[in-house]
Amino acid sequence: MFPLSHFVLVATLTALVAALPHPSFLSIPLRRRASLTAADGAFDLDKALSHLAFSESKISAGLRALGSESDTPTVQPTRRDTGSVPLTDASNVMWYGSISVGTPAVDFLVDFDTGSSDLVLPASDCGSTCSGHTLYNPNASSTAVDLGKTFVLSYGDGSSIPGEQYTDTVTIAGYTATNQTLGAATQYSSSLQSSNFPADGLMGMAFESLSIYGANPVIQTLVNNNVISDPVFAFKLASSGSELRIGGINSALYSGSLTYTPVTQQGYWQISGDSISANGNVALSSFSAVVDTGTTLIIGDLDTVGQFYSSLNATDLGNGFYTLGCDSMPSISITIGGTAFPLSATTFNLGTYPTGSSQCVGAIAATGGLGNTMVLGDTFLRNVYAVFDMGQSRVGFADLA
Numbered sequence: 001m002f003p004l005s006h007f008v009l010v011a012t013l014t015a016l017v018a019a020l021p022h023p024s025f026l027s028i029p030l031r032r033r034a035s036l037t038a039a040d041g042a043f044d045l046d047k048a049l050s051h052l053a054f055s056e057s058k059i060s061a062g063l064r065a066l067g068s069e070s071d072t073p074t075v076q077p078t079r080r081d082t083g084s085v086p087l088t089d090a091s092n093v094m095w096y097g098s099i100s101v102g103t104p105a106v107d108f109l110v111d112f113d114t115g116s117s118d119l120v121l122p123a124s125d126c127g128s129t130c131s132g133h134t135l136y137n138p139n140a141s142s143t144a145v146d147l148g149k150t151f152v153l154s155y156g157d158g159s160s161i162p163g164e165q166y167t168d169t170v171t172i173a174g175y176t177a178t179n180q181t182l183g184a185a186t187q188y189s190s191s192l193q194s195s196n197f198p199a200d201g202l203m204g205m206a207f208e209s210l211s212i213y214g215a216n217p218v219i220q221t222l223v224n225n226n227v228i229s230d231p232v233f234a235f236k237l238a239s240s241g242s243e244l245r246i247g248g249i250n251s252a253l254y255s256g257s258l259t260y261t262p263v264t265q266q267g268y269w270q271i272s273g274d275s276i277s278a279n280g281n282v283a284l285s286s287f288s289a290v291v292d293t294g295t296t297l298i299i300g301d302l303d304t305v306g307q308f309y310s311s312l313n314a315t316d317l318g319n320g321f322y323t324l325g326c327d328s329m330p331s332i333s334i335t336i337g338g339t340a341f342p343l344s345a346t347t348f349n350l351g352t353y354p355t356g357s358s359q360c361v362g363a364i365a366a367t368g369g370l371g372n373t374m375v376l377g378d379t380f381l382r383n384v385y386a387v388f389d390m391g392q393s394r395v396g397f398a399d400l401a
Contacts, residue, residue, distance in 0.1 A: 030085070030095040030112075030242035036296060037351035043361040045321075045353065048297075052320055052365055054191050055295040055377070058115060059268070060369040061154070062210050066267040085112070085173045085244035095237055095293055095378070096199040097244060099172045101182070102141030108134050109199040112235075112244055114269050114388060115292035115375075116204035117211040119170065119218055120153065123163060123184035132194030133201075136184050143178075144168045151183050151212055161185050161192065165213055172203075172218065173246050175227045181215035202294075205233065205388070210267040219246070219390065231390035235293060237382045238400065254385035254398035259339040263393040264288065270373070271395055274335040276308065276364075283308045288373050291386065291395055295377030298364045304374070305366035315359065320367055323353055326360040334380055341397060347382050 036048045085097040096111045101121065108121055122130035124137035138144035145167045153161040163185040170180040191197065208216050216224065223231045228247040236243050236253045243250065249258075261271045268290040276284040284304060300308070306316070312330055314322040324330070332343040343363075350361040363379040387396035 030097050030237065030244065038355075040355070041351050042355040043321075043351035043353040045319075048321065048350070048361075048365075049319060050191065050196075051296055052299065052367060055115075055292070055297070055299060055375060056367045056369045058294070059290055059292065059299075059373070059375055060371075062116070062206075062268060063371070063373060066209065066265065085246065095235075095242065095244075099170060099203065101136060101170050102138075102168050103143040104141075105169075105171060106134065106136070106141075108136070108201055110201045110203040111197075111199045111294060112205060113202050113292070113294035114205045115290060115294040116202060117206040117208060117217045118151075118153075118204045118213055118215075119180065119182040119201065120161065120163070120185055121182060121201040122188060123186050126186050126188065129188040129193055130185070133188075136182075136201075138166050138168065138184060141168055145179075147181070149213075153183075153212060160187075161189055162187055170218055170221075173244070175222050175246060176225075177218050177221040177227065178225055180218055180221050181213050183213065205293075206268050207266045207390070222246070223390070232387060234385065234387040235381065236385055236400065237293065237378055249385075249387050253401055255401045256399055258385075258387060258396035258398045259337040260387075260389070260392075260394045260396040261337040263395065266393060268292070269388055269395055271336065273374075273376075274338065277333045277335070277340070278308070278312055278330040280331070281311070283311045289376045290373060291376050291381070291388075293378065293381060293386075295375050296363075296379065297375070297377050298379045299367055299370065299375040299377065300364065301370055301372060301374075302366045302368055304372070305364055308364060309362070314362065317353070317361075320365045321350075321353075321361050322364075322366075323359040323361050326352060326358050329360060329362070332364075334376070336397060339397070341380070341384050341399065343380065343383050347379050 036044050038044050096109050098107055099110055100107050121136040122133045124135045147165040149165040151163055151165055163183045165183055167179045167181050170177045204217055205219055222228050230247050232248055234245045234249045264270050264272055270290050273287045273289050275282045309322040314324045316322055329349050332348050333340045348363050350363050353361050384397040385400055
C-alpha cells in the first residue's frame with residue numbers, strides 16, 4: 001500500500017502539469033483529393049463542371065439569404081496562444097484535416113470551409129449514401145444533446161442534405177468547444193459520398209449570420225468558451241507543409257508583411273479587390289469577392305470572366321471555361337489592398353483540353369449564379385498566406401515564404 005505522501009505528491013504534480021501553458025503551436029496536416037487535372041496533365045471537364053456547380057450553388061444560396069447587394073440571381077442547375085491543424089490537400093479540390101467529436105472522442109476528417117458556417121457530419125443512421133465515412137452516433141456520446149430540430153442543406157442542382165441538430169463537444173488542434181451545434185446528416189448528396197469526397201464532413205468557418213442552424217461556428221464557440229483569446233485563424237494551402245493555424249498566425253510561413261482588407265459584408269468572408277491583371281495589364285478592376293477555401297477555382301459572372309479572357313484571345317468552351325495556348329499562358333496577378341499577388345503558372349493552368357492538345361484551360365471560370373460577386377478559391381489561396389480575423393472583421397494576405 002502506498003503512503004499518503006505518495007498520493008499527495010501525485011496530486012500536486014498533476015495539478016502543476018495542468019497549470020502549465022499548452023504548447024503554442026500544434027498542427028493538423030491538410031490533405032487533398034483528386035485534382036481537376038488528371039495524372040496525364042489533361043483537364044477533367046466533368047469533375048470541373050460538378051465542382052463549379054457545387055460552389056456556385058453554395059455561395060449563391062448564402063448571398064441570397066444575406067440579402068447581398070450583389071443582386072444574386074437564382075442558381076442555374078449546372079485560451080491558449082495558437083494551435084495548428086496540419087492540412088491535407090485533396091489534389092487542389094478540397095483541404096481537410098482531423099477534428100474529434102463527442103465523449104468518448106471520435107475522430108473525423110472534415111473539409112475546412114470558409115465558404116460556409118456549419119459543422120455537418122454523417123449520422124449513424126445515414127444509410128448507404130454515407131458508406132465509407134466515419135459516422136457520428138449521438139447515442140454513443142455522453143455529451144450529445146438532441147436539440148429536437150431538423151435541417152436541410154439545399155443546393156441549386158436540386159440535391160439536398162437533411163438531418164438532425166445536436167450539440168456536443170468538438171476538439172480541434174487541442175482546443176475544445178463545448179455545446180457546439182452540429183448537424184447529423186441522414187442522407188448525403190452524391191457530391192459528399194465517399195467516392196467523390198474523402199473527408200467525412202464539413203466544418204464551416206464563416207460568420208454566424210450564414211449559419212443554417214442559427215448557431216455559432218466552431219471558431220466563435222471557442223472564443224465564447226474563452227479557449228482562445230484571439231479570434232484569428234490562418235491557412236497555408238500548398239503542395240507541402242499546409243496547415244490551419246487557430247488563435248493566431250505562423251509568421252514562419254510567409255514573407256514580407258500582411259496586407260489587410262476589411263470584410264465588406266459579414267456572413268461570408270467578403271472583401272473588395274482592386275484589380276486582376278494579365279501580363280501586366282489590368283483586365284478587371286474594382287470587384288467584390290468571397291474568399292473561400294472550399295472552392296478550387298476563381299469564379300466570376302459570365303460578362304466579367306468573358307471580358308477578362310477576351311483581352312487574351314482565349315477560346316470559350318461554352319460551359320464557363322476557356323482555353324489558351326499552353327505555351328502562352330498569361331502571367332496573372334490579383335491586387336488587394338494595394339498589393340499585387342501573382343498566381344503561379346501551375347495554379348492557373350488546369351491542364352490540356354482536349355487531351356493531348358496544345359490548348360490549356362484557365363482556372364478563372366464563369367457562372368451565371370453569383371451576380372457581380374466573385375469567388376477567390378484555392379487558385380488564388382495557394383499563392384498566399386491567408387489570415388481570417390473575426391475580431392477585427394478583416395482578411396490578410398502575404399506572399400508565401
